[in-house]
Amino acid sequence: MLTINALxxxxxNTDEGLSRCMGNEAFYFKLIGRVVDDKNFQALEDxxxxxxxxxxxxxxxxxxxxxxxxxxxxxxxxxxxxTELLRERKDIDYSEYLKTISEKRSxxxxxxx
Amino acid sequence: MKRSTDLYVDGKRNxxxxxxxxxxxxxxxxxxxxxxxxxxxxxxEMAYDVIKKNRNTxxxxxxxxxxxxxNGLDLLSRLKEDPDLKGIPVIVLTSDQASEVxxxxxxxxxxxxxxxxxPDVIRARISRSIELAEDRQIxxxxxxxxxxxxxxxxxFSRYAEQFDKYHPNSDMDALCLDVNHFHIVNExxxxxxxxxxxxxxxxxxxxxxxxxxxxxxxxxxxTFLVYCTHRDDYTLITDKVSEVCCDMPTSVKxxxxxxxxxxxxxxxxxxxxxxxxxxxxxRNNYSVFISTFDETLMENELFxxxxxxxxxxxxxxxxxxxxxxxxxxxxxxxxxLSSAEALVRWFHPTLGMISPxxxxxxxxxxxxxxxxxxxxxxxxxxxxxxxxxxxxxxxxVSVNLSRAEMYDPALVDTFEKITSETGTTAKDIYLEITExxxxxxxxxxxxxxxxLRDHGFFIEMDDFGSGYSSLNMIxxxxxxxxxxxxxxxxxxxxxxxxxxxISIVIDIADYLGVPVIAEGVETEExxxxxxxxxxxxxxxxxxSKPVPAExxxxxxxxxxx
Numbered sequence: 001m002l003t004i005n006a007l008x009x010x011x012x013n014t015d016e017g018l019s020r021c022m023g024n025e026a027f028y029f030k031l032i033g034r035v036v037d038d039k040n041f042q043a044l045e046d047x048x049x050x051x052x053x054x055x056x057x058x059x060x061x062x063x064x065x066x067x068x069x070x071x072x073x074x075x076x077x078x079x080x081x082x083t084e085l086l087r088e089r090k091d092i093d094y095s096e097y098l099k100t101i102s103e104k105r106s107x108x109x110x111x112x113x
Numbered sequence: 114m115k116r117s118t119d120l121y122v123d124g125k126r127n128x129x130x131x132x133x134x135x136x137x138x139x140x141x142x143x144x145x146x147x148x149x150x151x152x153x154x155x156x157x158e159m160a161y162d163v164i165k166k167n168r169n170t171x172x173x174x175x176x177x178x179x180x181x182x183x184n185g186l187d188l189l190s191r192l193k194e195d196p197d198l199k200g201i202p203v204i205v206l207t208s209d210q211a212s213e214v215x216x217x218x219x220x221x222x223x224x225x226x227x228x229x230x231x232p233d234v235i236r237a238r239i240s241r242s243i244e245l246a247e248d249r250q251i252x253x254x255x256x257x258x259x260x261x262x263x264x265x266x267x268x269f270s271r272y273a274e275q276f277d278k279y280h281p282n283s284d285m286d287a288l289c290l291d292v293n294h295f296h297i298v299n300e301x302x303x304x305x306x307x308x309x310x311x312x313x314x315x316x317x318x319x320x321x322x323x324x325x326x327x328x329x330x331x332x333x334x335x336t337f338l339v340y341c342t343h344r345d346d347y348t349l350i351t352d353k354v355s356e357v358c359c360d361m362p363t364s365v366k367x368x369x370x371x372x373x374x375x376x377x378x379x380x381x382x383x384x385x386x387x388x389x390x391x392x393x394x395x396r397n398n399y400s401v402f403i404s405t406f407d408e409t410l411m412e413n414e415l416f417x418x419x420x421x422x423x424x425x426x427x428x429x430x431x432x433x434x435x436x437x438x439x440x441x442x443x444x445x446x447x448x449x450l451s452s453a454e455a456l457v458r459w460f461h462p463t464l465g466m467i468s469p470x471x472x473x474x475x476x477x478x479x480x481x482x483x484x485x486x487x488x489x490x491x492x493x494x495x496x497x498x499x500x501x502x503x504x505x506x507x508x509x510v511s512v513n514l515s516r517a518e519m520y521d522p523a524l525v526d527t528f529e530k531i532t533s534e535t536g537t538t539a540k541d542i543y544l545e546i547t548e549x550x551x552x553x554x555x556x557x558x559x560x561x562x563x564x565l566r567d568h569g570f571f572i573e574m575d576d577f578g579s580g581y582s583s584l585n586m587i588x589x590x591x592x593x594x595x596x597x598x599x600x601x602x603x604x605x606x607x608x609x610x611x612x613x614x615i616s617i618v619i620d621i622a623d624y625l626g627v628p629v630i631a632e633g634v635e636t637e638e639x640x641x642x643x644x645x646x647x648x649x650x651x652x653x654x655x656x657s658k659p660v661p662a663e664x665x666x667x668x669x670x671x672x673x674x
């Protein structure tokens with residue numbers, strides 16, 4: 001179940017996230033529910049697979065902003081690192097990053113059911 | 114002096130959040146919605162549209178830099194290049210430090226980093242940017258009219274739109290007010306007196322309208338605009354203004370054009386255009402002081418505009434046709450064709466036949482009339498030449514001249530050119546010059562008419578009896594015929610069958626030794642009466658309406674037989 005404690009256990013900075021939601025827990029949870037389904041996760045994987053680094057950067061950058069605002073630290077951190085590499089359009093193997101992101105996203109999604 | 118911030122006392126300011134991520138928009142909306150009305154845009158193009166549409170009510174823009182369609186930095190540059198939009202402060206939302214500097218260089222007021230700082234910090238930054246921008250407007254100072262303390266026109270539409278935002282369901286009127294013949298007040302009593310009157314009017318408006326239900330400005334000179342909740346009657350204002358100005362050296366009459374219960378889908382400026390159209394209707398009327406706009410006025414204006422716009426095309430495509438109405442000499446036992454008058458008709462491809470009464474006055478106003486007249490003169494001359502060639506017969510054709518053309522020093526040259534190019538002579542063309550043309554600048558007009566006459570043209574004074582000719586000068590006028598104003602015929606036969614005025618005019622013509630032409634003759638009774646009175650020539654539906662050249666030929670053939 002999605003609770004503040006469960007988010008904390010995953011490593012999210014819920015104090016920060018909640019304060020951006022003016023302390024409104026229900027609103028915070030609603031937005032978390034949305035970000036888990038963000039189409040940019042898929043867009044990022046597809047763009048990396050196609051070596052379209054411009055598109056990959058855009059998707060990563062968008063995710064970074066949203067995840068940062070909701071203070072979902074365990075996903076935010078790998079997305080942040082990935083974004084900085086993609087900003088340089090580095091043609092390297094991103095699979096480890098994508099794997100971590102996917103795992104952390106699944107963990108978060110697990111709380112929603 | 115009131116500060117512009119007073120406007121926001123009872124309502125929230127508008128803020129635009131432009132960000133392609135819905136979660137970011139929702140977060141900001143949640144933080145700001147208590148204090149502001151938040152508009153949203155999810156890409157750059159949409160943001161630009163919202164900004165343009167709300168340019169007068171938007172207090173601030175929160176702008177994400179990476180957006181589809183039009184990115185934030187490009188949008189920022191576009192805003193700063195537009196004089197209407199550059200005053201709206203923009204705060205850039207960005208996670209990249211490099212972009213922060215770039216944004217400021219391009220004119221952003223501030224930036225907010227991502228992830229967002231504490232809500233308090235966001236709100237404080239927004240409120241500070243708005244305050245700075247509004248203070249800057251106050252410093253630029255044209256918000257108020259110095260003379261009256263009312264709003265200046267530049268800011269008026271902003272405030273009117275702001276008013277609509279806070280009172281979306283109010284039934285509103287747009288008023289355009291000015292003072293009858295104000296320039297004469299300044300002229301006679303000096304600017305200081307004029308200014309005093311304007312201040313009194315402004316004071317009066319402020320007592321009649323409260324700031325909670327109206328926005329008032331002085332547009333320029335003696336024109337005031339009022340945007341206010343609907344009222345059925347505005348005579349209170351005209352009365353009150355006359356009353357407070359009763360100690361002035363001249364009576365002050367306010368004139369009001371009202372566009373009642375505005376259509377709010379119209380731009381504020383368009384609403385006041387309508388009030389102005391209504392006001393213009395009573396411009397030279399000294400008994401009516403309030404005039405209300407109705408849709409037919411707008412249709413008339415639009416129709417007039419359309420006719421003027423389409424004139425060049427119509428001329429090039431020969432949509433104007435010249436018709437001929439016969440004139441008969443009735444001195445003998447049987448009426449004999451003596452001449453014809455050329456009259457124009459406009460066959461418009463979509464509007465059908467348009468009466469000259471609708472377009473001639475417009476073209477006279479716009480100065481297009483000389484092009485049209487010259488076209489008609491030439492057509493008439495070509496037709497005469499054609500009749501001469503094919504039928505071996507012709508009659509003189511009279512054409513009309515407008516007052517403005519009488520000032521043209523090349524007028525005689527124009528006619529000479531037309532006659533020589535068409536193979537006609539001065540004897541073939543009669544010139545109808547309306548009596549009222551002689552009234553102003555009489556000497557100059559008389560000289561021009563003499564010049565035409567010296568070149569052999571036959572001059573008919575048209576509409577005689579309508580233009581207040583001085584009887585004193587008539588004997589000196591260079592004319593060859595008097596054409597009775599149609600009103601003489603109408604009045605003489607309408608009610609009491611009183612033809613004495615016609616007798617007098619015929620006596621005048623006899624004294625001058627010129628024939629009298631009566632037009633607008635419709636019945637046998639009129640024809641017989643005019644014949645008895647000694648009228649020489651008759652034109653009118655009794656004989657024939659104006660007809661196309663081909664149809665006119667039957668009169669020529671008849672005469673020849």
